[in-house]
Amino acid sequence: MKKEFGMKLELITLGVIVLFIAAFAYVSGSQNHEWGGADGQAEGVISDLTGGTYTPWFQSIYQPPSGEIESLLFALQAAIGSLIIGYFLGYYRALARAKAAATVPEQKGDA
């Protein structure tokens, strides 16, 4: 009597991700790209539009000193987020199970 909703959505999501990876593999294999950030490309557009005259009037107060440290901080951001999601979904799951066990203490099946 478990209220499961099937696995259809999981399969669709997996399909979408596989397509996404396939598109990347195709473009990556057939063309030459730098795979730089779109945010940085926008800087290039600004430079084109202003004829290279625009200079940013404020600098970041802190720059990660290397690409490694930058990816460390990005990974940290993802890790913190995943931890919180996992914690609460796990908490909810156990709570639901405990509640179910409390309301139906002895069903058929126990000898």
Add this chain to the structure above:
Amino acid sequence: MHIMEGFLPHPWWEIWFALSLPVVAFGVYKMNLMIKENRETLPLLAVAGAFVFVLSSLKLPSVTGSCSHPTGTGMGAIIFGPWITSVLAVIVLVYQAIFLAHGGLTTLGANTFSMGIAGPLVGYLVYKAASRAGLHLYLAVFLAATLADWATYLVTSIQLALAFPAASGGVPVSFEAFAAVFAITQVPLAIVEGAVTALMFKYIVQLRSDVLLRMNVVSQKAIKRLQEAVA
């Protein structure tokens, strides 16, 4: 969608701050009110905020040969509405501006407006309209999250175009140039974000549909339909 530090000239950075600040302030007020009234929303709020944290940290390669990231704000917009979601976005944007040199403190107003306000507002409206039209719950979530993501990047393009109108042709021409960078790159990412958000939403519905029902996020009818589809 991060406009880099110092890249919005006067008066634009002030304008976007002026537009974003009241929304975030009201969002903080609404958030406090909601938590006080209903403590059981707190874990869901944490999950929605964490979802923004995870998704906006993933820089994904797109078909255009450049990388960009999802926003993760669709989930918050659907469950809590755009006011409260703006607060969640600000937390992430401040983290990235201070520690990662992504975005910036001077452009925080503009980035909050695109990622924290415009995107979530679009997502919220799409979700409401799709639910009212009787679309399948997960399809409504998918559409809302996908369009929230995409709208965010369109608004960034508009913001940059307004600040840097082309010498000949003005704002429309520069909008085209910025949208060429952001809008097409974002299409596949937005679709992935929509699918992942729908999946995440499914798990929340499975575990806490009671809270979602009480918050009027989902209807009894929609839940019944999901259960019948599997039974």
